[in-house]
Amino acid sequence: MTSRIALLGNPNTGKSTLFNRLCGLRAKTANHPGSTVEHQVGRCAIPRGNEIELIDLPGIYSLMLELPESTLCVDCLEGRIGQGRPDGLLIVVDANNLLRNLQFAASALRRGIPTVVAINMIDLAERRGLIIDEGAASECLGIPVVAVSARTGRGIDRLLVALDGLLSTNAASPPARPLPHSEPGSAASCAWAADAFARMAAHSPTQHDASMTAHDRLDAAFTHPVAGILTFAVTMSLLFASIYWLAAFPMDAVDSIFGWVGAALHGVLPEGILRELLVDGVVGGVAATVVFVPQIVLLFFLLALLEDSGYLARAAFAVDGIMRRFGLPGQAFMPLLSSHACALPGIMATRLIPDPRERLTTILVAPFMSCSARVPVYALLTGLLFAGRPLAAGVAFTGCYVLGGIAALATAALVRRTILRGPSAPMLLELPPYRIPSIRGAAVVAIDRGIVFLKSAGTVILAIAVVMWWLSAYPTIAPSPESVDLRNRAVALAATDPERSVQMSADAQRLDDRAQQSGSFAGQLGSICQPAFSPIGLDQQLTVAVLTSFLAREVFTTTVFVLAGAGSEADGDDLGTLESVRSATRADGKPLFNTPTAGSLLVFFVLAMQCLPTLVVVRRETGSWRWPIAQGAYMSCVAYLAAWITFGVLS
Amino acid sequence: MAASPIRIPLSQLPRGQRASIECSALDALTNEHRCLLAAMGLGEQCEVRVCRPGTPCIVQIDQTRLGLPKGIADRIMVTPIELTTP
Numbered sequence: 001m002t003s004r005i006a007l008l009g010n011p012n013t014g015k016s017t018l019f020n021r022l023c024g025l026r027a028k029t030a031n032h033p034g035s036t037v038e039h040q041v042g043r044c045a046i047p048r049g050n051e052i053e054l055i056d057l058p059g060i061y062s063l064m065l066e067l068p069e070s071t072l073c074v075d076c077l078e079g080r081i082g083q084g085r086p087d088g089l090l091i092v093v094d095a096n097n098l099l100r101n102l103q104f105a106a107s108a109l110r111r112g113i114p115t116v117v118a119i120n121m122i123d124l125a126e127r128r129g130l131i132i133d134e135g136a137a138s139e140c141l142g143i144p145v146v147a148v149s150a151r152t153g154r155g156i157d158r159l160l161v162a163l164d165g166l167l168s169t170n171a172a173s174p175p176a177r178p179l180p181h182s183e184p185g186s187a188a189s190c191a192w193a194a195d196a197f198a199r200m201a202a203h204s205p206t207q208h209d210a211s212m213t214a215h216d217r218l219d220a221a222f223t224h225p226v227a228g229i230l231t232f233a234v235t236m237s238l239l240f241a242s243i244y245w246l247a248a249f250p251m252d253a254v255d256s257i258f259g260w261v262g263a264a265l266h267g268v269l270p271e272g273i274l275r276e277l278l279v280d281g282v283v284g285g286v287a288a289t290v291v292f293v294p295q296i297v298l299l300f301f302l303l304a305l306l307e308d309s310g311y312l313a314r315a316a317f318a319v320d321g322i323m324r325r326f327g328l329p330g331q332a333f334m335p336l337l338s339s340h341a342c343a344l345p346g347i348m349a350t351r352l353i354p355d356p357r358e359r360l361t362t363i364l365v366a367p368f369m370s371c372s373a374r375v376p377v378y379a380l381l382t383g384l385l386f387a388g389r390p391l392a393a394g395v396a397f398t399g400c401y402v403l404g405g406i407a408a409l410a411t412a413a414l415v416r417r418t419i420l421r422g423p424s425a426p427m428l429l430e431l432p433p434y435r436i437p438s439i440r441g442a443a444v445v446a447i448d449r450g451i452v453f454l455k456s457a458g459t460v461i462l463a464i465a466v467v468m469w470w471l472s473a474y475p476t477i478a479p480s481p482e483s484v485d486l487r488n489r490a491v492a493l494a495a496t497d498p499e500r501s502v503q504m505s506a507d508a509q510r511l512d513d514r515a516q517q518s519g520s521f522a523g524q525l526g527s528i529c530q531p532a533f534s535p536i537g538l539d540q541q542l543t544v545a546v547l548t549s550f551l552a553r554e555v556f557t558t559t560v561f562v563l564a565g566a567g568s569e570a571d572g573d574d575l576g577t578l579e580s581v582r583s584a585t586r587a588d589g590k591p592l593f594n595t596p597t598a599g600s601l602l603v604f605f606v607l608a609m610q611c612l613p614t615l616v617v618v619r620r621e622t623g624s625w626r627w628p629i630a631q632g633a634y635m636s637c638v639a640y641l642a643a644w645i646t647f648g649v650l651s
Numbered sequence: 652m653a654a655s656p657i658r659i660p661l662s663q664l665p666r667g668q669r670a671s672i673e674c675s676a677l678d679a680l681t682n683e684h685r686c687l688l689a690a691m692g693l694g695e696q697c698e699v700r701v702c703r704p705g706t707p708c709i710v711q712i713d714q715t716r717l718g719l720p721k722g723i724a725d726r727i728m729v730t731p732i733e734l735t736t737p
């Protein structure tokens with residue numbers, strides 16, 4: 001049976017960096033039944049060839065605090081979640097902050113679980129002049145202690161040996177000085193930590209002077225009520241613009257690969273339902289979503305770099321003043337920022353907000369934040385609106401995020417002044433040190449998120465793509481007399497005027513495609529609902545695309561391609577996914593996407609609640625269907641109204 | 652008889668000023684905030700340095716920096732250690 005080791009430590013000790021160093025991509029996000037806070041579970045090989053399971057618990061300041069993260073850690077240590085008590089503990093402490101971290105380690109050691117302590121960021125500590133005597137530290141705590149640098153990999157081999165020894169022998173011995181029985185922060189605990197630090201520090205750095213440091217200046221600038229917000233706005237704009245520029249090449253590559261696969265299947269498979277299903281339904285449908293994976297991976301990569309640099313914690317304070325005016329607590333910043341990745345972890349992270357009214361408000365507005373599932377839709381629609389103008393597309397992309405944020409704040413203000421009135425709780429936050437972000441760590445996060453998205457594309461989106469293909473391909477509509485006539489004339493002209501013959505064949509194909517689109521099941525469904533969406537500029541095809549994206553908004557791009565793009569592919573045109581959508585036409589021959597329609601759709605997708613899992617999680621978190629139903633109805637109304645205004649203005 | 656040390660709210664210290672958190676300095680806080688701050692490193696008998704006065708009030712304890720809202724910084728009574736020119 002695989003041994004289980006729990007990783008425990010204060011926030012900002014580099015615990016997750018160490019976890020990623022040990023497990024790499026062999027990790028997955030877990031959420032045990034009954035627990036509310038996400039944590040990672042991964043596997044890592046130890047020297048004797050065995051594997052251990054590592055559980056990366058959330059960073060906490062104390063096991064005694066009445067906070068959800070602390071409760072999760074205690075439940076894990078006491079075996080109330082997962083598969084019983086862990087076989088061992090790996091406590092990660094920050095070498096640069098030993099006085100506080102040692103107090104936490106002592107309180108965890110009192111649990112009596114076999115433990116190894118990793119003193120992380122030892123390279124930074126040594127640069128400051130702090131030298132740790134590992135032997136003295138082990139003697140002091142009565143357990144193995146290894147100094148490591150999770151970023152550079154220093155000491156990782158010795159740490160694995162220590163973990164191996166932990167599981168094979170009872171390496172514990174009585175600590176040099178009895179562990180304090182009080183919690184971290186108490187006078188007794190502080191005195192014990194000071195004594196332990198004095199024993200293990202072979203050389204301590206001199207105290208810094210009281211003059212203003214470069215860190216102070218940066219903190220003052222980044223948390224300034226005006227300069228801080230401007231910096232945040234510029235940073236996020238540059239981030240999103242760079243996503244456009246940097247992702248262009250890999251997106252083209254992905255597009256080409258799927259085009260090649262589709263063409264190869266088209267050539268190899270005999271004509272018939274299987275070829276149509278695979279080429280138009282499966283390959284075409286999945287390509288329309290997978291083509292945006294580079295943008296999603298880049299977004300998470302850059303966000304992870306920003307977080308690791310220490311900047312985001314300062315940005316939280318910069319926006320805190322604004323958020324308070326809208327009745328949201330400072331603690332809502334991180335759940336709302338997480339909602340930019342996905343509303344689900346964001347909503348679950350709201351459990352960190354102690355005040356129930358503020359928490360409920362944050363849950364209600366979190367889905368307004370632009371999640372990664374919206375990225376493909378934004379990329380498609382801003383790409384259509386600003387073809388060949390990446391800077392303008394980048395600004396529009398940023399505008400989507402801003403619009404979502406404004407809608408969230410306005411809704412929060414409305415809710416906090418009406419149905420959920422009450423005072424706001426203050427924000428206390430540790431500001432991690434500024435540092436050069438870890439490329440490797442950010443890459444692991446980004447790849448992990450990309451894999452999650454690809455798994456989604458391989459399951460839900462693939463299934464919906466196939467269903468959409470079937471709905472749009474059946475019932476088969478016979479060619480109209482006009483198209484039959486055009487084809488006959490094309491055959492007759494083939495020898496004398498080949499150019500005109502090809503043109504006539506193409507026109508005949510377009511007539512057939514349009515007849516198929518309007519006569520298919522999808523077309524019939526679109527016809528029924530289209531009058532309701534006509535005021536925001538949607539035709540029958542786009543109505544179908546919006547309806548199918550109610551369960552998962554990213555499906556919109558897939559549906560648009562399957563409904564509007566398959567005809568072009570069937571013509572044998574050498575068009576990429578984006579280009580085929582751009583050139584798609586309506587039943588009357590006009591472009592499927594004109595500026596007013598693309599604009600109104602963009603606004604609609606920024607504001608609409610089109611995610612079934614989010615509604616389910618809101619129901620779970622609020623304990624009632626009343627809130628998700630009200631939330632879904634409110635967001636749909638706001639989205640429709642805003643899209644209608646946008647369509648009117650742009651028309 | 653020696654004069655008792657001056658105790659002023661943390662929020663009133665200028666940038667760069669050091670101060671000590673003496674016994675009962677956190678009494679004006681709620682138990683929840685007192686326990687959290689202590690676990691974060693800002694407990695009795697620790698020494699702080701003001702990195703940024705105002706909102707947020709950023710203080711440094713050992714190598715940790717904490718951001719505190721003004722409402723909390725107002726209620727932490729500290730004893731200035733030395734006066735510095737910012």
